[in-house]
Amino acid sequence: MTDHHQSTRGKPRVALVTCADLPDLDPDDRLLLDPLARRGVTAEAVDWADPAADWAAYDLAVLRSPWDYALRRDEFVAWASRVPALANPADVVRWNTDKRYLAELSAAGVRTVPTSWVAPGEDWRPPAARGEYVVKPAVSAGSQDTGRYDLADPHHRELAVAHVRRLSDAGRLTMVQPYLEAVDTAGETALLFLAGPDGPTFSHAIRKGPMLTGPDLGADALYRPEEITARTATPEQLAVAERALAAVPGGPGRLLYARVDLIPGPDGAPVLVELELTEPSLFLGHADGAADRLADAVLTHLGRAAG
Template sequence: MAVDGPPDHGAIDGRTTLTHDHQPTRGEPRVALVTCADLPDLEPDDRLLRAALAARGVHVDTVIWDAPDVDWAGYDLVVIRSTWDYAVRRDEFVAWAHTVPRLANPADVVAWNTDKRYLDALSAAGVPTVPTTWVAPGETGQLPERGEYVVKPAVSAGSLDSGRYDLGDPGHRQLAADHLTRLGTAGRVAMVQPYLHGVDTAGETALLFAGGPTGPVFSHAIRKGAMLAGPDLPSEELFRTERIDPRTATGEQLAVAERTLAAVPGGAERLLYARVDLIPGPDGTPVLVELELTEPSLFLGPAEGAADRFADAVVSRLRATA
């Protein structure tokens, strides 16, 4: 017998839903929500998605991405969520992604999106992006003479290994140079970007999209406050704490987000989720800071109905691949 639940949240294409003891029954759709060893039960936001999927009769397992002997082919859909330890093991993570059938988002998107040099491709496609200078290992980066700039690695998660420097200050300038050296010594490509002061006043706007039959559909927006207060300092944290508030997206922001998604290689219609992060540029118009297609926080908690919308996107994908 199926568990009582909300209307239309029962069987998918006639498949059986959960039994009363919450054990999966034969034919029930199976989804893996993928996380890392530091978050074995997901982060709180993703637990909302797990609950919404269970209410729709989907059996959900929480699986650590690098756990041994996982039968990934046994899942109808594998959804990357809190894999926030990938940054220092990107090659291994991308190789893993290519072994997983029915992965969301797809492995080639993961490979493209986990290196922020994708910003160059988006800029070439006409997306307004933060101007970026890249410094490869072994290169001597030429820092601007003055102004506030951000130094961070091209492969990173959660704003870790990122710092803000006033290059007109000799002390900060040396710290920025040391930061570049530290990243290069570790074999990491560095990126140098002007610090956009609009983040201190308007904040950063993240626009969240859930997959639809013809492409991602806008779900909700949130505001993130400024996170970089100064130079990069050693930290044991997996990610930095953010202040999150609901926000109403403007037409201009939505237009930039849609232009960004339209430039994703292979087509945006393959995406189960997307997050577009924007900051006001010097003239106040929105510019892209990051396009998150791999393991972004979806900020389901602050937005009413967001967990249901993303769960519905998963169910739609299950039906399409059944």
């Protein structure tokens, strides 16, 4: 007989899933520890790749900062499928860790950044159209392996080709997108949703300043520094976010959290850049009560798991 289930042990136990580079969690995620403790929940940071981790010993495993998975996504997705109680669920992780989901959202009527895809081994030439473009892998976290290129600059064109080739040689699918210039002035807006009794509920929004300053030269970093400030979401942004969430396979009701990243398009209307359902920073420190709202969302999921 085991003693690790909530019904037999009494006090629920939650794993906050991280990676070897962040054994004590990201500082923002540590803001969740006290609110969980006040609610009678024992929370522990656990590396997703730790072979000694006993995932069945937790009533819930909450994905937070497993940011080293991008180069071994297949292993990560297989791991997720073996975790008895995972938030967000393993099938969502499989879908969301490959950014080809953007094509599905676009087909569902969500306004997304126009994207072209370059398969490994496929020949690629920069678009003839002038302007700035972003090159990045379809599987990535923390803006890793992502670069910005001005295709009017011959040197940048060469660097963009080299970037695509580098990803191709590594067997990675490449995304090429026009750079949305409004990010340099308006920034990027991230809308954060947390689980409530009736599904994801809007919690708060933040502004991220521009992050891509030029070409990617192959530097290895877990994530890029971000300039974050609080922001008030507009009704138009909320409408795009809710449409994106409604298109999540299996429905949004199973989600513990969601982050919807938007940038104004050429006409000023919000465009979806990413729908982050796997391991997004939630910016708990940038909104009063956000950590408590996430702790309540965890309790909601614990109740569902117990049921």
